[in-house]
Amino acid sequence: MTFLKLIDIHKTYEDAPLLCGVTFGVERGEIACLLGPSGSGKTTLLRIIAGLETAERGRVSIEGADVTALPAHRRGVVLMFQDYALFPHRTVAQNIAFGLRMWRHSRAAIAARVAEMLALTGLEDFADRDVNVLSGGERQRVALARSLAPQPRLLLLDEPLGALDRNLRERLLEDLPVILRRVGVTAITVTHDQEEAFALSDRVVLLNAGRVVQTGRPETLYDRPHNAWVARFLGLENLFPGRLRPPQEVEVAFATLDMPKGTALPQTDAEGQLLIHPWGIHLETGATNPFTAQVTRRTFHGSYFRLTLAVDGGALHLNVAPGQTPPAPGETVHGWIDPNALRWLST
Amino acid sequence: MPDNTDHESRITNHESRRVVRHSLLTTRHLLLVLPLLFLIFFYFYPLGAIFRVSLTWDGGPGLDALLRRLFGSTTLRTLGFTLGQALLSTLLTLLLGLPGAYVVARYDFPGKRLLNALTTVPFVLPTIVVATAFTAVLGPKSPLNTALMNTLNLTRPPLDLRYTLGAILLAHVFYNYTLVLRIVGSFWANLDPHLEQAARTLGASPWRAFVEVTLPLLLPALGAAALLVFIFCFTSFGVILILGGPRFATLEVAIYRQAIDMGNFPLAAGLSFIQILCTLGLTVVYTRLQGRLARPLDLRPRWVTQRKPRTAGEIAFVLANVVLGAALLGLPLVTLAARSFDAGLRYYTALFENPRGSIFYVPPVAAVGNSVKFALGTMTLASLLGMLTATALYRRKQGWILDALFMLPLGTSAVTLGLGYLLAMARPPLALRGTPALIVFGHTLVALPFVVRNVMPALQSIRPSLREAAATLGAPPARVFAEVDLPIVWRALAIGAVFAFTVSMGEFGATSMIARPELPTIPIAICRFLSQAGALNYGQALAMSTLLMAVCVTGFVVIESLRPPGSEW
Numbered sequence: 001m002t003f004l005k006l007i008d009i010h011k012t013y014e015d016a017p018l019l020c021g022v023t024f025g026v027e028r029g030e031i032a033c034l035l036g037p038s039g040s041g042k043t044t045l046l047r048i049i050a051g052l053e054t055a056e057r058g059r060v061s062i063e064g065a066d067v068t069a070l071p072a073h074r075r076g077v078v079l080m081f082q083d084y085a086l087f088p089h090r091t092v093a094q095n096i097a098f099g100l101r102m103w104r105h106s107r108a109a110i111a112a113r114v115a116e117m118l119a120l121t122g123l124e125d126f127a128d129r130d131v132n133v134l135s136g137g138e139r140q141r142v143a144l145a146r147s148l149a150p151q152p153r154l155l156l157l158d159e160p161l162g163a164l165d166r167n168l169r170e171r172l173l174e175d176l177p178v179i180l181r182r183v184g185v186t187a188i189t190v191t192h193d194q195e196e197a198f199a200l201s202d203r204v205v206l207l208n209a210g211r212v213v214q215t216g217r218p219e220t221l222y223d224r225p226h227n228a229w230v231a232r233f234l235g236l237e238n239l240f241p242g243r244l245r246p247p248q249e250v251e252v253a254f255a256t257l258d259m260p261k262g263t264a265l266p267q268t269d270a271e272g273q274l275l276i277h278p279w280g281i282h283l284e285t286g287a288t289n290p291f292t293a294q295v296t297r298r299t300f301h302g303s304y305f306r307l308t309l310a311v312d313g314g315a316l317h318l319n320v321a322p323g324q325t326p327p328a329p330g331e332t333v334h335g336w337i338d339p340n341a342l343r344w345l346s347t
Numbered sequence: 348m349p350d351n352t353d354h355e356s357r358i359t360n361h362e363s364r365r366v367v368r369h370s371l372l373t374t375r376h377l378l379l380v381l382p383l384l385f386l387i388f389f390y391f392y393p394l395g396a397i398f399r400v401s402l403t404w405d406g407g408p409g410l411d412a413l414l415r416r417l418f419g420s421t422t423l424r425t426l427g428f429t430l431g432q433a434l435l436s437t438l439l440t441l442l443l444g445l446p447g448a449y450v451v452a453r454y455d456f457p458g459k460r461l462l463n464a465l466t467t468v469p470f471v472l473p474t475i476v477v478a479t480a481f482t483a484v485l486g487p488k489s490p491l492n493t494a495l496m497n498t499l500n501l502t503r504p505p506l507d508l509r510y511t512l513g514a515i516l517l518a519h520v521f522y523n524y525t526l527v528l529r530i531v532g533s534f535w536a537n538l539d540p541h542l543e544q545a546a547r548t549l550g551a552s553p554w555r556a557f558v559e560v561t562l563p564l565l566l567p568a569l570g571a572a573a574l575l576v577f578i579f580c581f582t583s584f585g586v587i588l589i590l591g592g593p594r595f596a597t598l599e600v601a602i603y604r605q606a607i608d609m610g611n612f613p614l615a616a617g618l619s620f621i622q623i624l625c626t627l628g629l630t631v632v633y634t635r636l637q638g639r640l641a642r643p644l645d646l647r648p649r650w651v652t653q654r655k656p657r658t659a660g661e662i663a664f665v666l667a668n669v670v671l672g673a674a675l676l677g678l679p680l681v682t683l684a685a686r687s688f689d690a691g692l693r694y695y696t697a698l699f700e701n702p703r704g705s706i707f708y709v710p711p712v713a714a715v716g717n718s719v720k721f722a723l724g725t726m727t728l729a730s731l732l733g734m735l736t737a738t739a740l741y742r743r744k745q746g747w748i749l750d751a752l753f754m755l756p757l758g759t760s761a762v763t764l765g766l767g768y769l770l771a772m773a774r775p776p777l778a779l780r781g782t783p784a785l786i787v788f789g790h791t792l793v794a795l796p797f798v799v800r801n802v803m804p805a806l807q808s809i810r811p812s813l814r815e816a817a818a819t820l821g822a823p824p825a826r827v828f829a830e831v832d833l834p835i836v837w838r839a840l841a842i843g844a845v846f847a848f849t850v851s852m853g854e855f856g857a858t859s860m861i862a863r864p865e866l867p868t869i870p871i872a873i874c875r876f877l878s879q880a881g882a883l884n885y886g887q888a889l890a891m892s893t894l895l896m897a898v899c900v901t902g903f904v905v906i907e908s909l910r911p912p913g914s915e916w
Binding site for chain 1: 542560
């Protein structure tokens with residue numbers, strides 16, 4: 001049985017549709033991620049799951065029970081806010097104990113659980129600290145400890161790393177899933193950053209303009225985006241308008257390319273978009289899918305060079321490891337494209 | 348290369364700042380001379396006279412005598428009533444104001460801007476107008492009584508709430524309801540709603556979340572509002588004198604009666620002494636409370652914290668509070684204006700007559716002329732002194748003690764001030780008793796804090812780099828002030844000036860102590876009309892009050908139009 005189910009959620013904000021029939025599920029123990037550009041309705045969706053907003057239509061069920069009408073404090077669903085919302089009039093330990101007190105745990109149980117949470121998040125020495133003097137990273141950990149303390153059925157994290165500076169973000173991007181998996185909590189995070197979504201979650205639910213566009217494992221999503229919008233949103237740039245030449249070829253402005261053997265393509269003469277994964281572009285002469293292009297830009301990024309190649313009808317972008325000396329702007333290059341890196345996106 | 352330029356510019360910047368600061372420091376001290384002298388002669392000197400008279404009672408350093416007389420049963424009863432009514436008023440105001448503050452803080456609804464603007468009205472309305480308005484609402488000929496008599500076929504009005512504790516409480520709630528709305532509401536409006544929502548998802552019911560999270564965070568604002576309301580009600584004068592009648596007396600009223608009706612200046616001074624100690628104590632409690640309770644809060648912009656009411660319950664709640672606020676603020680004023688026309692224009696034309704045996708030596712309308720003259724004088728003097736004070740003190744670190752010094756008159760009651768003038772200005776060096784100038788000085792002292800409070804934040808809002816840029820471009824300090832500061836603060840100064848004008852027009856407590864009978868101001872005239880029997884006298888009080896209300900509401904409209912959109916004071 002699916003642990004959390006959202007069925008046909010509708011919500012308008014100031015007469016404009018915000019969520020239009022969102023349906024998806026999350027399994028027990030899974031870490032799901034709602035990914036989408038700002039304004040796609042993901043935070044509102046999270047607030048509807050938490051019970052802080054009500055949907056105009058649709059149902060939310062947890063463990064098979066309909067919770068649509070259940071008030072926030074009886075759902076056992078904790079929301080960790082982007083700004084953490086730590087209670088400024090309480091110490092670190094009192095913040096962590098808050099949910100336990102609300103759920104009427106005994107004093108002894110509260111003390112034990114608070115100590116456990118402090119240890120889990122590495123805050124042992126912070127118990128009696130004033131939350132107002134903590135650094136951003138420390139605040140984030142207090143918020144996490146406070147959210148996990150009452151052992152919520154479901155933990156919701158709104159942009160959990162959004163308020164942190166870059167270095168701390170990168171470190172916590174590794175720590176956060178470790179802590180969540182150790183506890184074994186079912187969690188949904190919300191983010192607009194695809195890298196964060198990929199690193200944190202088992203499954204990504206991609207939202208755009210109030211609709212679910214695609215769901216799946218992060219690597220599947222990246223490898224096989226459903227459409228050009230998804231590809232662009234995930235940072236895939238090599239998109240070319242093309243036309244199918246059945247059975248196995250696609251014609252784009254700069255070449256006619258072989259598609260991988262065994263892919264099921266629609267057997268009609270259809271228009272669409274061709275996505276070329278950058279890892280399939282090889283800058284050496286080859287017999288399969290050969291092309292000629294001119295280098296227009298080369299930038300150095302530390303662990304790789306980024307090249308932009310001008311071809312008829314657009315540009316190819318790819319990264320080159322710095323071991324080899326990449327061609328300079330102005331040079332003409334010959335290369336080939338691995339058919340396995342080609343994806344046909346119908347419109 | 349870029350590093351180098353950066354370094355150089357930093358040096359220039361630093362040096363220019365030092366130069367500017369140095370030259371301004373000396374100028375600043377000079378700026379304070381005039382305001383300080385004013386404060387010494389027209390605040391501390393009269394207060395000193397009160398202390399001197401109360402402590403030298405019975406001809407010697409009679410602290411014993413003072414205590415014995417003061418703590419006679421009458422004084423104790425007065426003190427008890429003063430505290431009791433202030434406490435009741437405060438509780439009642441909080442009870443009614445808190446839901447209103449919540450509505451203002453969390454909801455966005457049509458007409459909110461208008462309502463917000465209307466909450467300024469009580470701040471500019473003189474107590475005498477409000478008290479008169481409430482006699483019109485609560486008295487025997489009130490619209491309510493007329494309606495009841497017509498529907499129930501009664502021959503006598505069933506309700507006369509004048510001279511009751513209820514009337515006093517109601518008028519105090521009128522005054523302070525918007526104070527709670529403003530202080531608590533604006534603090535609440537910026538309180539992060541995520542805090543309460545976080546508590547909710549952690550398992551707290553709405554009520555529990557309010558008690559555990561919101562209430563503790565609101566405490567500083569609540570405490571501030573409650574204490575201010577308490578202090579205002581504690582020193583209430585016009586409302587008690589007119590709505591309480593002879594049965595009720597606060598310390599403030601007792602001081603007035605002892606000094607003016609009985610001529611017992613030592614007892615009046617002794618009562619003032621107690622009053623000053625009480626307000627001083629309350630102010631100390633207030634600052635200590637605030638220091639202890641204030642927590643660093645992440646304040647949120649309002650568009651994050653406010654939303655439209657959605658469910659039927661929410662709409663009903665918002666509507667109920669809006670109606671309550673509008674009725675509380677609007678009803679007395681509308682009734683006042685309406686009843687002033689009960690006899691057509693008769694009440695107004697009577698103001699121009701000077702019948703034999705009149706309670707005035709001049710046509711009553713002369714009071715209007717007197718008030719306007721005093722108000723213009725007050726406006727000029729208060730603006731000048733206020734501007735000087737604010738310019739000298741706006742850098743808090745250097746001036747917080749002085750800053751507090753200039754706010755002191757706010758915490759001193761008007762009647763006490765008037766008594767101080769009566770006692771101190773009767774003989775040289777400042778033999779000003781009975782002169783029109785003394786009235787202007789008294790009003791200026793009351794109005795000065797308003798000017799300073801309006802101008803200071805405006806000055807503080809100017810980024811130092813603007814002045815530094817002007818200085819490095821060759822402007823000497825006076826020129827910097829004229830070219831940078833003045834264009835930015837003139838609005839604030841104008842608001843302060845209009846405030847000073849309305850404060851002076853409505854000032855009653857101090858004026859009632861020091862005005863000569865043949866030189867009445869509007870509030871004094873109203874008070875005299877109210878103390879006389881007869882429909883025409885009462886009618887003239889209504890007419891005069893309506894005129895004064897019109898002046899103050901005009902002042903309020905000017906203030907509102909001067910205020911930059913979206914700002915609060």
